[in-house]
Amino acid sequence: MHLPLATRAAAALGTTVLGCAPLAGGDLSAVHRLHLSDGGSAIAKQGPLVAVEAAMLAAIAASGAPAPRVLALADDLLLLQQCPAGGALGTAWEDLADTLARLHAVEGAGYGWTVDYAFGRVAIPNGAMADWPHFWAERRLRCHLPHLPLPLARRIEALADRLPGLLPTNPPPALLHGDLWGGNILVAEGRISALIDPACYHGDREVDAAMLSLFDAPPPRFFEAMDLPPGWQARQPIYRLWPLLVHLRLFGASYLNAVEDTLRAVA
Structure with missing residues (x-):
């Protein structure tokens, strides 16, 4: 009972x-x-x-x-x-950049996390790897292949094969929130009061920026404050592809167009 x-x-x-x-x-x-x-x-x-x-x-x-x-x-x-909330994220972009700077300053020994995680029925494999493009290919892209329609799976596989030429080999393994969107950021009185519902692992800090811009619209000053390395804009679609594939598996074909558009955006 x-x-x-x-x-x-x-x-x-x-x-x-x-x-x-x-x-x-x-x-x-x-x-x-x-x-x-x-x-x-x-x-x-x-x-x-x-x-x-x-x-x-x-x-x-x-x-x-x-x-x-x-x-x-x-x-x-x-x-x-229970943390204070109710404020609008639009009042706290500068504080969010400062908050993420503190979070991302914590570096791991490699890329990944000590244990795997999941979003509902969709597993998040986090086994550590020393090479970042290999981690993103195996743990964030190829892991979806058995669950995708064959034509889409082949396109994802082809992109995964190209990642050593598209992603930095050894970016600092920053502590990531891992599911950073407006609903997981609490704001009160113009300040970030809490980051909630994390899916943490160590990886390229550009991942948190990419996930945040998937459903929210950070202003240019936010990205300027993050001081991301050159070329970050070209890498954003690669990093956004993972949450889109998760949403496709969880919520169905309504996310297929977004996945297709993101694939086309990858140079």
């Missing part, structure tokens, strides 16, 4: 939970806001990979970038600090 969420959360937190309300969440977890007896609140996430998420949030916080504090972790239940 499964105990109710409020009962499990109360035991983990050591306080009474007066109620819980569902929140919009990702493909990994069920998400609820908990109302606590002291008048405060917390966020509860349930899913098979919450322990991995907790470690990623701790890594973000250790970099000096803001992230929700882990209040408790019990099996498939993660309890997090």
Whole structure:
């Protein structure tokens, strides 16, 4: 018999939970806001990979970038600090660039992460590699090939073969958020209050810029503040291709045109 969420959360937190309300969440977890007896609140996430998420949030916080504090972790239940939100990302582009500078300053020994992750049923292989184009080809492109229509798979395979000539061999292995879009960036009073729902690994910091510009529209001053290396614009479609393939597998053919357009944009 499964105990109710409020009962499990109360035991983990050591306080009474007066109620819980569902929140919009990702493909990994069920998400609820908990109302606590002291008048405060917390966020509860349930899913098979919450322990991995907790470690990623701790890594973000250790970099000096803001992230929700882990209040408790019990099996498939993660309890997090509720961070202030409600502000518009458009008021905080400069602070986001500063936040990412702190995050990306943390470098790993290689490219990847200590464990694999997933977006719902789509696996995210993170096995470490020393060569960045090889990592992107194997862990972010070729991993999708068995799940794609054959003509598209052949085009992805052909691009993967070309990556040593398109991507830098050894960019600094920066700590990446890994799923950076506006919905995973909390803003309050013109400042970034937290980066949430990460899919961290170490890689080229241009990846976070590419993912952010997939669904959001950062202004030129944001990219100027990031001070990306020459040629970054040409690499953005290559890095955007991975989240688009994930969305294609999760949500279907509505993303096929975007995948095709992105492939055409790669020189």
